Structures are given as C-alpha cells and as structure tokens.
C-alpha cells in the first residue's frame with residue numbers, strides 16, 4: 001500500500017512529536033533530578049563495594065528495563081570490569097509462574113525480595129503509574145527487609161513515590177515517555193558506577 005502525501009506527513013509528525021516530547025521530558029527530569037541521580041549512583045557503588053546486590057522489578061516494559069539494567073551490571077555497560085551482582089525479578093519463568101499460581105500475582109516481587117534481599121542491598125521498583133500492586137508490595141517488602149529503596153515512576157508518582165527513600169518521578173503521564181527517561185537514567189547510573197569503580201574514562 002502506498003501512503004498518500006498527507007498521510008505520510010501526518011505520520012512524520014507523529015515521529016517528530018514523539019522525539020520532541022521524549023527530549024523535553026528528559027530535559028525537565030534531569031534539571032530536577034540530576035543531583036539525586038548522582039546520590040543514588042554513589043550509594044549503589046558503595047553498597048556494591050561492600051558486597052551488596054541490586055534487585056530490580058517492574059511489569060511489562062518496566063520488566064524488560066529491569067532485565068536490561070541488571071544485565072549491564074552482571075555483564076558490562078561500557079568498560080571491562082568485575083561482574084556486579086544484580087537480579088531482575090521478572091525473568092525466572094519458573095519462579096514467576098509458581099508464585100503467581102500459588103500466592104497470587106501481587107506477591108510476585110515481594111516474595112522474591114524476601115528470598116534474595118538482604119539489609120543494605122538496593123531495591124529499584126519500577127512502575128510508570130506508581131500504583132501496580134505487585135510493585136508496591138515488592139517495595140514494602142524491600143523496606144521491611146532493610147534494603148535501600150529507590151523508585152522509578154512517573155505522573156503523580158502514585159503510592160510508590162511515598163513508599164521509598166529515593167523516588168524518581170518523570171514529569172509525564174505517557175507510559176512510553178516515562179520508560180524512555182527511566183532507561184536513560186539507568187544507563188547513566190551504570191556509567192557513574194563504572195567510573196566510580198575504575199576511575200573516570202579518558
């Protein structure tokens with residue numbers, strides 16, 4: 001099918017608007033949150049240096065964002081270095097189906113946090129709405145177990161923002177734009193941690 005010129009112009013506008021919106025959201029977010037991003041990267045690097053680990057969890061696109069960032073820790077981001085311990089909690093299909101089937105989907109992250117989390121570890125709870133029940137319960141479990149709690153959220157921050165020590169609220173109500181900002185923040189935190197461990201790259 002050949003698109004008519006008007007349709008193709010309208011489609012191009014969708015593309016241009018999405019990129020413009022994504023850029024504007026990220027710029028506003030980083031103006032408000034740059035210092036807190038540095039603080040959390042420092043805390044995470046210090047926790048890793050003491051042998052602690054990072055747990056990340058979320059649903060849908062945020063589940064894969066959690067897996068993506070965990071892989072940067074365990075594998076590498078940009079530099080050769082020792083592997084760092086990080087676990088994404090929506091990747092073990094046997095654990096997911098067992099917990100959801102036997103205890104309910106809302107328990108998915110809380111149970112894994114209690115299994116893997118130890119006081120001093122870092123928990124990163126990811127929810128664009130801030131209101132997904134399994135993410136809220138996971139954050140509550142992390143707090144109860146003495147983990148340092150971080151949230152990546154958006155919109156109003158939902159209930160999640162009020163639950164954690166370090167909430168990052170992306171100033172948008174569009175799920176995709178919020179996720180795009182989250183993954184940029186995740187990458188930057190990985191960069192800061194590698195610099196912290198190895199010295200600044202030249």
Ligand SMILES: O=C(CO)[C@@H](O)[C@H](O)[C@H](O)[C@H](O)COP(=O)(O)O
Nearest residue numbers: 059060061062127128129132175176
């Ligand atoms: O990736 C997307 C949309 O971009 C979806 O998969 C999205 O992550 C899912 O609808 C999630 O269930 C949304 O949950 P949350 O971010 O509100 O906690």
Ligand SMILES: [Zn+2]
Nearest residue numbers: 060061176179
């Ligand atoms: Zn998505």
